[in-house]
Structures are given as C-alpha cells and as structure tokens.
Amino acid sequence: MSRRTEEQRLAELDQRMEQLKAKKQQLQAQISQKERKARTRRLIQIGAIFEQYFGVQVNEQVAADVIKNLHDLAGREERGEIRKID
Numbered sequence: 001m002s003r004r005t006e007e008q009r010l011a012e013l014d015q016r017m018e019q020l021k022a023k024k025q026q027l028q029a030q031i032s033q034k035e036r037k038a039r040t041r042r043l044i045q046i047g048a049i050f051e052q053y054f055g056v057q058v059n060e061q062v063a064a065d066v067i068k069n070l071h072d073l074a075g076r077e078e079r080g081e082i083r084k085i086d
Contacts, residue, residue: 054066
C-alpha cells in the first residue's frame with residue numbers, strides 16, 4: 001500500500017477546487033436565469049395590466065408618459081398637494 005505524496009494530495013485538492021469553481025459558476029448561471037425569467041414575467045404582467053386598465057397599446061412613449069404622470073401624481077399626493085376624495 002503506497003501513500004500519496006504531498007504533491008499528489010495538492011494536485012487532488014487543486015482538481016477539487018476547479019470542480020467546485022465550475023459548480024459555483026453553474027449555480028450562479030441558474031440563479032441569474034431564474035431572476036431574468038421572473039423579471040420578464042413581471043414586465044409582461046405589468047404591461048398586460050397597464051394595457052387593460054389604461055387602454056394603452058404598448059407604445060413605449062405613451063406608456064412612459066402615463067407612468068411618469070402617475071408617478072408625479074403619487075408624489076404630489078404624498079406631499080399633501082392633492083386631497084383624496086372620499
């Protein structure tokens with residue numbers, strides 16, 4: 001029975017490190033892909049809601065203008081510049 005040399009053990013550790021590094025990159029890629037898919041799904045859902053309630057066909061400029069106006073309106077309401085109607 002021969003014992004492994006220190007160089008052999010070191011080489012095995014290097015190989016194991018490379019395997020773990022590849023596995024880590026693979027998992028990071030899977031996470032990124034899931035995040036991209038979730039974002040795409042959210043954007044599609046928001047676009048569908050936007051189109052349903054505002055009747056805006058997905059024209060980027062019109063959509064951007066409506067959203068900017070809603071954002072400005074919400075900010076004015078938070079600052080108390082607009083009274084809520086009950």
